[in-house]
Amino acid sequence: MSETKPSPLGGEIVARIDQLATISETPEHLARVFLTDEHRKAADLILSWMREAGMSAHLDAIGNVCGRYEGERPGLPALMLGSHYDTVRDAGRWDGPLGVITAIACVADLDRRGKRLPFAIEVVGFADEEGVRFASTLLGSRAVAGTFDESVLNTRDRAGTSMRDALIQFGLDPAHIGKAARARRELLGYVELHIEQGPVLEEKALPVGVVTAISGATRLAASLTGVAGHAGTVPMPLRRDALAGAAECIVAIEQFCRSDEQGLVGTVGYVNAMPGATNVIPGKVSFTMDIRSQNDMHRKRAVADTVRQIEAIAKRRELALQIDVTHENRSVPCAPWLKSQIAEAVAAEGHAAFELPSGAGHDGMAMVDVADIGMIFVRCRGGISHNPAEHVELADADTGARVLLRFVENFRPHVAVNS
Known part of the structure; x- marks a missing residue:
């Protein structure tokens, strides 16, 4: 494998990861919990990055940060990219935000070159994947997938605040959560880039991997x-x-x-x-x-x-x-047609297209109800995650971005064959 110099994508991504990590409940321990003041500040920052990248952007009814980069003509179906921007308590800075920020960086690169594709690109920062505040995970992605259970609106956090009231205090209307749902015809697929959260890629001396399934x-x-x-x-x-x-x-x-x-x-x-x-x-x-x-x-x-x-x-x-x-x-398999295109992008960047499952849960577990899913893993140092020591090297962040960008530029929508 030939050594490559990090491109500007990697530096931009790492700088934004560091900037986002300053938005925290306390300076000592990173915590950005669903529907808090820190959560709102992070959402506003990500929205600004999306707009700088040439996307129209808005906050949906559950607090997801949503950006759209139109294709060759407005209104085309979209390839959706994303991850989450909430954290666990005393978190690392890469789990979730790496996928959101990398997707934005890829769209910004397309926009700088004036390149439009035969499909739209949507980037979503899901509001709550970790489930820290209300002990109910994947809230943001379930809303987009149309499987949000409205009964969870009555659950309360440790301070006694209901999710319904927290949404209202955040400036959102719980009655409109259903409007966040997307139809399958609107989406060509969902692809998430994420840190591995385990040691396998490091043991294999590989910067990226192709995920086969979420266990x-x-x-x-x-x-x-x-x-x-x-x-x-x-x-x-x-x-x-x-x-x-x-x-x-x-x-x-x-x-x-x-x-x-x-x-x-x-x-x-x-x-x-x-x-x-x-x-x-x-x-x-x-x-x-x-x-x-x-x-x-x-x-x-x-x-x-x-x-x-x-x-x-x-x-x-x-x-x-x-x-x-x-x-x-349930386990959630990654779609073979997306896996193969991700593998092509990895190989084209000069790396072995190593396949591995995800032992951790991800937003793709909810998104599979509305779109085929694929995932790209990026190596993290020591396999450490949900820990302040969580770390991704700049070169690996850059490799992940180049793989994702190559995948997007060469993306071929799946055509179902009637049997």
């Missing part, structure tokens, strides 16, 4: 109940130690997922032992499980197998078991 996820909450007892007086053979049982379950989950050859991943991210005293045998332990795969059937079988193993451990140790599914999301 589905099942989350479960489990509790094991035994008998609490004195740490010094209960002999080991007579113990019904809930924490020891949970430890065996956690190791079993790890071993099961490690032995899988289809990319299954499993995580126990939370454990709570009660009563939580040094000299007391734990009588009850709660823990969570998060199991993901790009293949839904494989994930569901894996969840069933995992539950059976946990049941067997609980029975052998004489522990009462309770397991509940707390979250389930």
Whole structure:
């Protein structure tokens, strides 16, 4: 692979990433949460960038920042590019904004050259992907896809403010959210550029990758109940130690997922032992499980197998078991025709078109209900994300932009073949 010098695109993108990161709840910890003052300042800044790039731009009824660059004539169907501009708390600056800012930079490059395409380009900065404030994710993209659940308008944040009231305080009308929805005939496809949020591209020494699918996820909450007892007086053979049982379950989950050859991943991210005293045998332990795969059937079988193993451990140790599914999301495949065009752009920029799934969720999970989706991953240092240490090198930001721009300029809309 030949070394290439970063083009002006990379520098512009990094400068804007840094500028956007200054808009935060506090200077010490980056946080830009849905429908806050910081969120509005960020939206206004992104709108100004869209207009500078030659787009008409507006804020829709859910707070999405929407820009449109017309094609060779007004009103043509659009290729939509985008990502989100909200963050988690104590966030990194690249997760989400990289996709929005890169898409704007690509449109600006077309505009500088006076180039119009046989389709329109729309860029969307989705208002809420992370779900931090109201514990409901993909709000912006669900509104665009026409699948927004209006019942979530009644949910309240920690301060007791309802989403409905927060929208009104932001200057939006909750009654108009339906107007954000797009028809399938209006969109030729949705493509998102995003940091990988994992270490695979770095391990492969590749700046970009072609996403195959967004993995589905099942989350479960489990509790094991035994008998609490004195740490010094209960002999080991007579113990019904809930924490020891949970430890065996956690190791079993790890071993099961490690032995899988289809990319299954499993995580126990939370454990709570009660009563939580040094000299007391734990009588009850709660823990969570998060199991993901790009293949839904494989994930569901894996969840069933995992539950059976946990049941067997609980029975052998004489522990009462309770397991509940707390979250389930389908996997979302990227459209083969978009994958192939993205791969062509990657190869034309002199890189191997390496394919990999996304273990994290993205707005494409909602957008698939209104358009075929594709994704481009950009390498991030150490695979670190949702963390202030999240970082993308300037050269990689530039490579991602050049791949996206090449993809857009050579984009061929999909023509369905009647069977």
